[in-house]
Amino acid sequence: GNSVTQMEGPVTLSEEAFLTINCTYTATGYPSLFWYVQYPGEGLQLLLKATKADDKGSNKGFEATYRKETTSFHLEKGSVQVSDSAVYFCALQYSGAGSYQLTFGKGTKLSVIP
Amino acid sequence: DSGVTQTPKHLITATGQRVTLRCSPRSGDLSVYWYQQSLDQGLQFLIQYYNGEERAKGNILERFSAQQFPDLHSELNLSSLELGDSALYFCASSGGQTNSPLHFGNGTRLTVT
Numbered sequence: 001g002n003s004v005t006q007m008e009g010p011v012t013l014s015e016e017a018f019l020t021i022n023c024t025y026t027a028t029g030y031p032s033l034f035w036y037v038q039y040p041g042e043g044l045q046l047l048l049k050a051t052k053a054d055d056k057g058s059n060k061g062f063e064a065t066y067r068k069e070t071t072s073f074h075l076e077k078g079s080v081q082v083s084d085s086a087v088y089f090c091a092l093q094y095s096g097a098g099s100y101q102l103t104f105g106k107g108t109k110l111s112v113i114p
Numbered sequence: 115d116s117g118v119t120q121t122p123k124h125l126i127t128a129t130g131q132r133v134t135l136r137c138s139p140r141s142g143d144l145s146v147y148w149y150q151q152s153l154d155q156g157l158q159f160l161i162q163y164y165n166g167e168e169r170a171k172g173n174i175l176e177r178f179s180a181q182q183f184p185d186l187h188s189e190l191n192l193s194s195l196e197l198g199d200s201a202l203y204f205c206a207s208s209g210g211q212t213n214s215p216l217h218f219g220n221g222t223r224l225t226v227t
Contacts, residue, residue, distance in 0.1 A: 036218075
């Protein structure tokens, strides 16, 4: 079946450090890939997405490239801020029988310290 | 604001009881998804409805059921509650097309004592 594996957290970085959160997936066919972010006490918010191989999703300084050859979708940001502290979820969407449900990784908690 | 509304925000109840969680999707979205988030299991897909009909089922227990009404709001019913059912329950909605992202509500935190 479909699955997503992302690096275990928590990750603690100093402000302005470089961020990478690894994400790999297993899926049949050609899924769409997403990163969602969850701030404390809130629901998940879409951060970025990519729908086909070599697509790069980007938003708010975050980037991720859909790599079919390595089945990966790593999240990166060049300079993190304290406000980026949250839990980040990698997810894939595979349309089967008209359902576009998301399969999530377990989440990576990021803490950015001043 | 995602446009998805979930009520109540918090629910505390005893084992063996039954509760109903409610979700109003974003305006125009026909699909509603329910997810359970717990510390040990992460985010688990429970069930999806599209325009009133069940579209997909995930890891949903037989004690749980859901439905989507003609006005597109959805309810998740949890019965014979157990301590292990304590979790955050999220509703999400989408337009139902390929590559449409899901938009999540802020969740209902259920505590079973």
